Amino acid sequence: MFRSFAKKSTLTGLILVSAAAQPILAADDYKLGLVTFLSGGAAGPFGIPAQNAAKLVLETLNAGQLPAPYNTTGINGRTIVPVFMDEAGGATKQASEYRNLVERQGVDAVVGYISSGDCLAVPAVAEQLKTLTVLFDCGTPRVFEENDFKYVFRTGPTATMDNVAAAHYINETVEGLKSVSGINQNYSFGHESWADFNGSLNQLKAGVDVTTEQFPKIYAGQYGAEISALMVNSANVIHSSFWGGDMEAFLLQGSARGLFEDQTALLTTGESAMYRLSDQIPEGTILGGRGPFGVFAPDTALNRWFREAYTSEFGTPPTYPAYKMVQGILGLKLATEKAALNVNGQPSTEDVVSAFEYLEYEGPGGKVSMNRGKGHQATMEMVYGRYALQDGKPAVTDVRHYAAACVTPPEGMTSVSWIEKGMPDAQCD
């Protein structure tokens, strides 16, 4: 009796849930797929902040209350209806879910993807389905270096830019730089980050020793042995592209053991921890934010609005994934509205694509130029600074900006060969 009742009630429950999940859609709504990590280790540091930012911006856009020039309603007048999706499950699963978003749920465009593997797998499907797709966060330069895509854009800078700028920064600011060591996660992003950093540092300054290269497993959480190895093989600067929980655990465990007392840490994603662990980050630690985001973002009306609104809504200041998400959505909005100027009614996807190519616009992090990858890959300036407490509050000092042309390979050249050849045509001030 109980069993059959339980069976029936689960079934009804499922039906009810699926009925409730169908959103009521007006004919001219703009259905936007938003794919970020909602489970697993990347959800807390990346997925949820990005999703929060998306919710905030979409709500404000639909009300037409964003600062100019974004103060028009929705996307080209159409109300945006978000469809959220978890990025978990790997690249094959995501390729499949992408099809579901487009063909089953009928989204008009997709903004998403944090994992580089997904950013390599999804575009092929996007091209087949001819659906506009904006990659907002993933870092690997391979996306547009190995392929030409028509319907795919990336509005965030690549990881190469991070690490080349980091090499510039320590070359300029660390006196008597003789040695570096590295601790990066054992996966593509970690390998590429270290290779780009070490390669470009070699080009900038000959004779810098590498004392040790550590590659612990991603999400390992325990770095005791690695910290000892970094202590035994002491260097001037410790480079790390750790992010999220791994970076924070490394900071906690390293600080507790005094690792950073005679060595300077260079954390390419460190900005995201500076408010959460303000009393654990040693002063002088070099922090990056994967671009001009968070504390490094310029003082503009858009940024002021975003920081205030986000902080009051979610209780913490926005970190770089949140910025990059806004940047992706705004790029899509601008391109669509630019395309709409030349046509009657709503522009076709192809119209939007040609409007998006080589677009230049202001995001909350400053100027975004879609000037690489045949107009599909964004470049931005890069910023690094040193952590400092000012009146007991976390801040950055000695901030340096690197123009996009200084840290980005020219069109048509891959990052790896550009660094190998000594970074030709780089325009640094």
Next chain:
Amino acid sequence: MKLVIAMLMDGMIYASWLFLIAAGLTLIYGVMRILNMAHGSFYAIGAYAGASLVGFYLAGGYPPWGAYLVLLGAAIFSGIIIGLLVERGLLRFMYGRDEVVMILVTYAILLILEDVIKLAWGVDAYFAYQPYTLLGRTKLVGLSYANYDIALIFISASICFLLWWGLNRTRQGKLLQAVIHDRDTAAFLGINVTRMFTVTFVIGAVLGTFAGALTAPGISVMPGIGIEVIILAFAVVVIGGLGSIGGALTGALIVGLARSASVHLYPEAELFVIYGVMAVVLAFRPQGLFAIATARKI
């Protein structure tokens, strides 16, 4: 010399952490023949309970030393609750099923608990680093170690001793040994096997939450941490021999020392170490190092 001592210390610290997460797993397997994947969730729940309660406690301005008691209390409390819920509410309906089915059952519990944790604590990271830094550090041949990590070695050793003592020197423990060796005969002799199961499972769950609570101060507590430790714990337990406390200790020591040797001497191999050790041990000892003998059925 410095290198050798660093390798030994790092290995010991890592091994004591591994033992903490593996002890509950091996205990539950030994008694109940359930390879409990949900152990990872217990670990995560312990970490969340510990970190959030310590944060709460310190925000109240109470003396920082009390944070250790809060961690302990959080572990025991959350472990008993979740252990009872899972065992009484679910597992007892599944006893007698195939071992593989039981792995899947606990996997399903793990999936559910992952989302329960997310619903209860959200996805933002929790920190409780005060207990970690409060103890200060010790310098050993020029290398600093956090005293908290050194204390971990002693805590692991005491837990190992307690488990050994409980199993071998108490009446209840000896009854449990009878259950481990032959469940049916033990029941036949009048031992209340069902109650033994419940008690064992709760102790195992508390060991899991305790491992999580002790780890929490040194890490950022966030979604997914539970899944990461399961496979480590599995490997340690399989190397040592399933169901054996001494085996878990040996497995933890071997993996811990091998890993720290690899980090110091050949970092490239770090990812392979644990599986390499497992493959080598299994190749020579197909049942792990300290396997419990099973009768052959003819």
Next chain:
Amino acid sequence: MKIATILLIAAAIAALAAGLVMPGWLTFMLTLALAKGLVVLGLLLLMRAGLVSFGQGLYYCLGAYCVGIAGDYLQTQNALLLMLLAVVACVALAAIIGLLLCRYRDIFFAMFSMAFSMILYGILVKSTAFGSTDGFNVKPPLLFGWTPGGESSPMMAYGLAVVAVTGVGIFVWNYLRSPMGYAGEAIRENEIRVEYLGVSVRKVIYIKYLLAAAMAGLGGAITALAAGHIDPEMAYWTTSGEFVFIALMGGTGHAAGPVLGSIIFELLRTYAFQISPYTWQMILGTALLAIILYLPKGVWSLVERITKRIAA
């Protein structure tokens, strides 16, 4: 021909015909499900002998990487050639590993097979030439230079998957009814008695292991051709765990169980993703628990129960 075979072929033809009218997402999802079904069919052979491999991801991944690497290196998009290569490579590797593994039972077989698949994972993570954890893209398949429905259509891989599953399904169905197939169940019940009967347990298991590896390789190859992207995640233990999950969900009693199980699994997961992006794991876990509780012999047992009722 037996009735079952005819029925299966008829079902395959119906599935192919349905492919012409199905929406793209369904075709694509079914292709992935069928590819997984192939792996699970292999797993079923092992599980009938009481052996649960938590390492079928090894061959699933190897098959996929064979397709990716050979496609680049040999400059071929010939689907049949690539699939053959994948199967050969998997059987070759299984021939070596199997010698060691067929001595193991129970959880040790499971963990040892997992260790091998994790070692492959580790090697691939270290291989920057193959894109490390990001993997790399695979060109769409051709059949002797021809592809139905244009390059962008998922039909080609779907067709391959349906044909492969039909072929392998018929083989498994017949194999389970052969003396070798029954030997597997005898081994699960009592190994020593089987040895007393003069059958080499090790040989039986070894052959099953090779067959399972071949099927997993084929599944991996089809996944690579269909998805167009491969990465080391395919060898990670969670992937192998998923296969076991599917096997128990579908049921190991019949060759149709794995295929049915993987289709239901994929459907369940994709709708869980859609309905509840934040708590889909809970839905999946609850569904699994419900199946274990109410359908201990898998979803296929439900089909059997219904057919029996109709017959009665």
